[in-house]
Amino acid sequence: MTLPRDYGGQxxxxxxxxxxxxxxWTLLIVRDAFYGVRRxxxxxxxxSVPRAVLTDRLATLTGAGVLERRPDTGRREVYVLTDKGLALWPAxxxxxxxxxxxYPSAGGPRRVHLHAADDAPVGDDGRCSGCGAEVPVGDLVVAxxxxxxxxxxxxxxxTAALGRPHRLLTPLLPRHSPREVVER
Structure with missing residues (x-):
């Protein structure tokens, strides 16, 4: 039996x-959008999400105004976080x-966040451990x-690109990467 999408009575x-x-899958899609995944x-x-499920989740997120579709190259479109989507970063x-x-990974966190201005780690409170500033999402580097x-x-x-430091919200992959992924 499929569960309803809404929380009736709540x-x-x-x-x-x-x-x-x-x-x-929805929060993982949002997380990846912060990482710079666009297509x-x-x-x-x-x-590795089924394409039908991904289509449904992207439709829900765009319909709710969390993501928006923007033209990129040719007939392709990209998904970009809106202000409403950016407000999900603290969550x-x-x-x-x-x-x-x-539920830690063996060896410690798989990814850490750094302040782009000084490469210092950003703490759980969203503040740079180096300069003490509260770091907005656009000034974070995932490493x-x-x-x-x-x-x-x-x-x-x-996955390969996330093995290198990368500023959040900037496209993770170039428009035409050597290992182009299959587009919809």
């Missing part, structure tokens, strides 16, 4: 939020930190942490 803000971001094929290859960060604390295993030769392009 009227709190959390239940309304879960109707948008609470389905399986349908990049999401599909990195997450994505907090859930990631919660997972690192209670490999001690628990990240090296990407193998068969890794998808997103």
């Amino acid at each position: 009227t709190c803000a959390l239940s309304r939020s879960m109707e948008i971001v609470g389905e399986r 349908f094929g990049e999401f599909a290859a990195h997450l 994505v960060r907090a859930l990631s930190e919660w997972g690192d604390l209670f 490999p942490g001690p628990g990240l295993a090296p990407a193998g030769p068969d890794a998808d392009p997103v």
Whole structure:
């Protein structure tokens, strides 16, 4: 039996939020959008999510105004976080930190966040450990942490690219990467 998408009878803000971001794969799609994943094929290859499910989740996120589709090259479009989507960063960060604390990877966190201005780590409170500034998401760099295993030769392009430091919200892959992923 398929569960309904809404939380009938629930009227709190959390239940309304879960109707948008609470389905399986949705927060991973949002996380990848923060990492700079833009194209349908990049999401599909990195997450190994069934294409029909990805299509549905992207439609929900665009319909809710969390992501928007923008023209890129030719007939292709890219998905970009809106202001509403950017406002999800504290929740994505907090859930990631919660997972690192209670379900840690062997060797430590797989990814760490650094302040782009001084390369200092950013703490759980969103502040730079070097300068003390509160760091907005656009000024964060995601970098490999001690628990990240090296990407193998068969890794998808997103996984391979995330093996190097990368500023959040900037496209992770060039428009025409050597290992172009299948587009929708």
